[in-house]
Amino acid sequence: MSLRIVVCVKFVPDASGDRGFADDLTVDREGVDGLLSELDEYAVEQALQIAGGVEGCEVTVVTVGPGDAKDALRKALSMGADKAVHVEDEALHGSDVMGTSLVLARVVERAGFDLVIAGMASTDGTMGVLPAVLAERLGVPQVTLLSRVKVEGGVVSGRRDGDSASEEVEASLPAVVSVTDQSGEARYPSFKGIMAAKKKPVDSLDLRDLELDAAEVGLAGAWTAVDSAVKRPARTAGTVVKDEGEGGRQLAEYLATQKFI
């Protein structure tokens, strides 16, 4: 049996940096270094684990993003993915989830897939809806937000921990899966992996290659518009006291003055 897995990953500004917005109110990608979204590492990990048990399985990582986004692909390749696709086009700048998902759906269809795996959300936009949107566009089952995932006999199954219940879910392939950060630690790239990644193929595509209209994507083609982005005033640090044996009682006094008790 062969299995074609496509992993969708995002190149995001490092959360430990001072993230912000550019003049056109898109995410500033200049001021802060970018990296493979940590939540997508879990998707790469699960893809590699599933692939490990299947003869002739191929794992392709895909990203839509600027030139630097290749770094995210390299990281995934060094973890063990087989090949990569990078969609890069000036016209994609400022795409919203509808634009990005349109492009990803086209790439995934062109590549051919049995399983698409994504992270639970990006660490910059944090919407967490792209996998569901992709499933809707591709017309295949969505098996999302899994903390455990298994592929066997053409069926993907897993556990979805929801707000009010934990569910066991399953669907026939092809399907779109997303995995949470509870799905299992992602591996670190080995030295051998990093060296091997340098020789793995990265296919670069633009909108024309994908036969997509530039008007459907990017800032101008987005179906949402950001009118303003204002930095919140930093919370002003309040009173900090050292516990000298009365800390608990002092806290209670504070809660009382604030009418919490």
Place this chain on the structure above:
Amino acid sequence: MAEVVVYVDHVGGAVRKPTLELLTLARRLGDPVAVALGEGAAETAGVLAEHGAVRVLTAQAPEFADYLVVPKVDALHAACQSLAQPPAAVLVPSSAEGKEIAARLAVRTGSGIITDAIDIEAGDLGPVATQAAFAASYTTKSRITHGIPVITVKANSAPVQPAPAPGTVETLTVTFTPAATGTRIVSRTPRQSTGRPELTEAAIVVSGGRGVNGAENFAVIEALADSLGAAVGASRAAVDAGWYPHTNQVGQTGKSVSPQLYIASGISGAIQHRAGMQTSKTIIAVNKDPEAPIFDLADYGIIGDLHTVLPQLTQEVHTRKN
């Protein structure tokens, strides 16, 4: 007046608080039409009417409980199509499932989507949604420029207001798409109730982190929470260590909370934790490290050992309450 579709989050007919908050926001945009699905759907009508629902559309089918997300998208889509004119907006609670339902509806109706709004106002060009970005370090205002404004809203984003309306119950006819039965829910284990308030809805949240140092020590956190009638939260470090369930995790990959009071004990204040609690009204920190970044956010902080400070606080709360 234009109608606004509100997706009802309920458990067996008991409407969850965020839906009532949505009705408050919906009334700013038009006449709320609530959509309640599955077992107990009709029982939601009373409370929805009290809070402004002009009509309540209900649908019952085994598909809603047996298959993931898509049956609910089909129903919400049918609700939108049943209106005389397209709704002024579709509002959905920002649960993980709510966001997925909203997103698929947006694709189907050729609409833009905004998730995790913390406020919505009417605007000349349609609803304006406020969001918190980059771990709540920015506040943005956005609009949907194409199709129906589909917006998911976080809990605690608006007050619950009584606003009596007819709440006329109507049966919604839903024809399921072939995709509806794509993902089967094989089994469901309901989360056990702790008797404490829902984490995302609670007015007070008491959270513990790595500093709690052991599952059994979470009793200290729980005791304080119970004295205040609060929900219990945990950092990812505490969850990863197996000391507390993941359902209680606060932060980027856990729950996002915005209570009146958040008490962080033995939590350093990493950016991913802050992302889930930074918008709390009042923040209190107990940490033995004076350099812990959590103190930068705290309105009141105690530098000390949580194992002595918290029990003393709990004791004092009990004393003052009696």
